Amino acid sequence: MSILVIAEHDNKELNPATLKTLTAAQAMGDDIHVLVAGEGCAAVADQVAKAAGVAKVLCADHAAYGHQLAENISALVVSLAKDYSHVVAPATTTGKNFMPRVAVLLDVAQVSDIISVESADTFRRPIYAGNAIATVKSDESIKVITVRATAFDAVAAEGGSASVDALDAVFESDKVRYVAEQVAASERPDLSSARVVISGGRGMQNGENFALLEKVADKLGAAIGASRAAVDAGFVPNDMQVGQTGKIVAPELYIAVGISGAIQHLAGMKDSKVIVAINKDEEAPIFQVADYGLVADLFDALPELENALS
Amino acid sequence: MKILVAVKRVIDYNVKVRVKADQSDVDLSNVKMALNPFCEIAVEEAVRLKEKGTAEEVVVVSIGPKACQEQIRTALALGADRGIHIETDTMPDSLAVAKLLHKVVDEEQPQLVILGKQAIDSDNNQTGQMLSALTDMPQGTFASEVQVDGDKVNVTREVDGGLQTIELTLPAIVTTDLRLNEPRYASLPNIMKAKRKPLDVKTPESLGVELGSKVSVLKVEAPAERSAGVKVADIAELVDKLKNEAKVL
Ligand SMILES: Cc1cc2nc3c(=O)[nH]c(=O)nc-3n(C[C@H](O)[C@H](O)[C@H](O)COP(=O)(O)OP(=O)(O)OC[C@H]3O[C@@H](n4cnc5c(N)ncnc54)[C@H](O)[C@@H]3O)c2cc1C
Ligand SMILES: Nc1ncnc2c1ncn2[C@@H]1O[C@H](COP(=O)(O)O)[C@@H](O)[C@H]1O
Numbered sequence: 001m002s003i004l005v006i007a008e009h010d011n012k013e014l015n016p017a018t019l020k021t022l023t024a025a026q027a028m029g030d031d032i033h034v035l036v037a038g039e040g041c042a043a044v045a046d047q048v049a050k051a052a053g054v055a056k057v058l059c060a061d062h063a064a065y066g067h068q069l070a071e072n073i074s075a076l077v078v079s080l081a082k083d084y085s086h087v088v089a090p091a092t093t094t095g096k097n098f099m100p101r102v103a104v105l106l107d108v109a110q111v112s113d114i115i116s117v118e119s120a121d122t123f124r125r126p127i128y129a130g131n132a133i134a135t136v137k138s139d140e141s142i143k144v145i146t147v148r149a150t151a152f153d154a155v156a157a158e159g160g161s162a163s164v165d166a167l168d169a170v171f172e173s174d175k176v177r178y179v180a181e182q183v184a185a186s187e188r189p190d191l192s193s194a195r196v197v198i199s200g201g202r203g204m205q206n207g208e209n210f211a212l213l214e215k216v217a218d219k220l221g222a223a224i225g226a227s228r229a230a231v232d233a234g235f236v237p238n239d240m241q242v243g244q245t246g247k248i249v250a251p252e253l254y255i256a257v258g259i260s261g262a263i264q265h266l267a268g269m270k271d272s273k274v275i276v277a278i279n280k281d282e283e284a285p286i287f288q289v290a291d292y293g294l295v296a297d298l299f300d301a302l303p304e305l306e307n308a309l310s
Numbered sequence: 311m312k313i314l315v316a317v318k319r320v321i322d323y324n325v326k327v328r329v330k331a332d333q334s335d336v337d338l339s340n341v342k343m344a345l346n347p348f349c350e351i352a353v354e355e356a357v358r359l360k361e362k363g364t365a366e367e368v369v370v371v372s373i374g375p376k377a378c379q380e381q382i383r384t385a386l387a388l389g390a391d392r393g394i395h396i397e398t399d400t401m402p403d404s405l406a407v408a409k410l411l412h413k414v415v416d417e418e419q420p421q422l423v424i425l426g427k428q429a430i431d432s433d434n435n436q437t438g439q440m441l442s443a444l445t446d447m448p449q450g451t452f453a454s455e456v457q458v459d460g461d462k463v464n465v466t467r468e469v470d471g472g473l474q475t476i477e478l479t480l481p482a483i484v485t486t487d488l489r490l491n492e493p494r495y496a497s498l499p500n501i502m503k504a505k506r507k508p509l510d511v512k513t514p515e516s517l518g519v520e521l522g523s524k525v526s527v528l529k530v531e532a533p534a535e536r537s538a539g540v541k542v543a544d545i546a547e548l549v550d551k552l553k554n555e556a557k558v559l
Binding site: 112128137238288292 | 321323328336405427439452472473475478479524529536541544551
């Protein structure tokens with residue numbers, strides 16, 4: 001049987017999480033189809049068709065899918081699902097939003113946020129904020145799975161030459177209407193896929209002080225993240241929260257500044273390759289996971305770091 | 311309107327759970343249990359809607375062993391009016407929970423159902439979306455703002471790119487994110503009062519739902535530990551190590 005992967009995109013560009021999800025899908029089977037549902041998303045479909053290992057692209061281009069409303073996307077996916085052994089999507093806020101609907105409408109249990117594929121029906125996934133890793137086996141006829149993208153390498157974005165088939169089925173709920181979006185425009189790399197991430201916590205004291213992090217980030221080409229405390233206090237927007245219930249990151253280098261290291265924060269960053277912590281409290285739990293810890297006042301350390309990188 | 315809130319009993323968020331030696335599961339014996347934090351936010355939102363006069367009644371429902379009644383009482387102490395406990399020996403998976411909640415929704419006919427976005431034990435993030443699909447009520451997940459207006463509700467959602475606002479036609483399902491509100495503490499008089507609020511006990515059988523899951527847990531392991539690294543004396547040493555030892559700069 002074939003595997004259906006649902007692409008994540010913004011109608012213009014493919015989100016890199018999809019290429020990582022494709023690696024997970026390839027470990028489940030080899031005939032991989034990708035659904036691109038959106039509005040004016042033909043360029044995304046062409047991009048997916050070039051990805052390594054994709055056999056076929058299905059493109060549903062309609063206003064009903066433009067904002068990825070879960071009601072509409074899930075109905076479309078369910079209409080296709082019976083031909084597949086697995087339905088797979090990245091565990092982004094979009095995937096988390098529509099995939100459980102797909103599962104329940106197929107009357108199957110979903111396996112969320114997998115970090116490895118042991119075999120076509122057995123997967124590993126973190127539970128309890130990553131304090132335990134469960135190996136689970138799904139005996140469902142159709143396996144509905146979301147993938148933690150940071151746990152997989154991306155397939156090659158070029159080299160494939162899949163066909164693109166247009167779908168004209170339209171599913172449109174009249175009970176939900178898109179109103180508005182507030183998208184944080186940023187010149188910085190995407191938090192979820194950046195090579196370097198520098199995050200600030202409550203120790204930053206206010207939003208203006210994040211400028212100190214930005215100056216360092218500029219030198220490193222880094223994305224900027226935050227702890228829940230920094231987001232709750234209004235220093236920075238919600239999409240910067242790293243953690244169990246925020247974004248999961250696994251960069252080459254993660255620098256935690258003024259963050260204590262609560263388990264919920266660690267859950268989102270402890271798979272980073274190298275972790276640096278800057279904190280004035282030498283007892284802060286963040287030092288237990290940091291490869292390099294600096295006990296210092298961040299208001300001294302950040303300008304020094306910026307200078308040292310110049 | 312009537313609001314139904316689903317609440318789950320989970321490990322307290324401050325506790326770092328340990329895996330059992332035989333790797334069959336995590337060890338929850340003698341561990342502090344609590345209301346799932348996202349469910350606490352759900353209860354708070356419902357109670358605020360009642361205080362504003364938007365809702366008349368707040369009903370909480372919890373599924374699981376007898377001990378779940380502690381969490382139902384907590385929700386009642388926070389201001390909910392009445393509880394429903396669906397008693398089972400084990401904690402059913404999200405699919406079964408959604409099916410049970412579907413039955414409760416059919417019986418209670420709420421205009422709004424509020425759930426947490428995620429239970430912090432399974433970290434599933436599934437149930438609200440499943441309940442929405444089963445009931446054919448529209449969903450507003452990961453909500454940081456909920457505004458009821460006539461027969462509509464506007465939900466602002468925390469998404470990867472920022473915030474998204476959608477308008478749902480009631481009856482609808484909402485799942486909570488952290489920024490929706492800051493839950494209150496239950497006062498002692500309210501804790502006492504909660505003991506006398508009605509709590510109905512049902513079973514999955516009486517609701518006609520079969521439990522059992524086709525996803526089985528083969529093994530539960532502790533994650534790979536990160537070994538604590540070294541402390542550096544100053545920024546110069548840090549940058550040197552990052553360049554020459556870790557080679558990430
Ligand atoms: C359901 C739930 C979900 C959660 N999800 C998340 C999540 O996804 N992500 C997340 O991050 N948290 C999450 N949390 C919150 C988590 O439990 C912690 O409360 C939070 O991570 C703490 O943030 P912090 O480290 O910035 O703040 P604090 O714990 O207050 O730590 C601040 C640190 O800054 C240091 N500091 C202060 N001033 C300075 C200075 N001048 N120089 C150097 N250091 C300084 C202090 O020593 C301290 O260690 C969640 C909690 C719950 C209940
Ligand atoms: N056993 C349960 N009893 C009542 N509500 C539950 C139960 N399990 C999950 N829920 C609800 O569903 C939400 C999301 O849980 P989950 O999908 O398991 O992550 C929780 O925050 C609760 O609101």
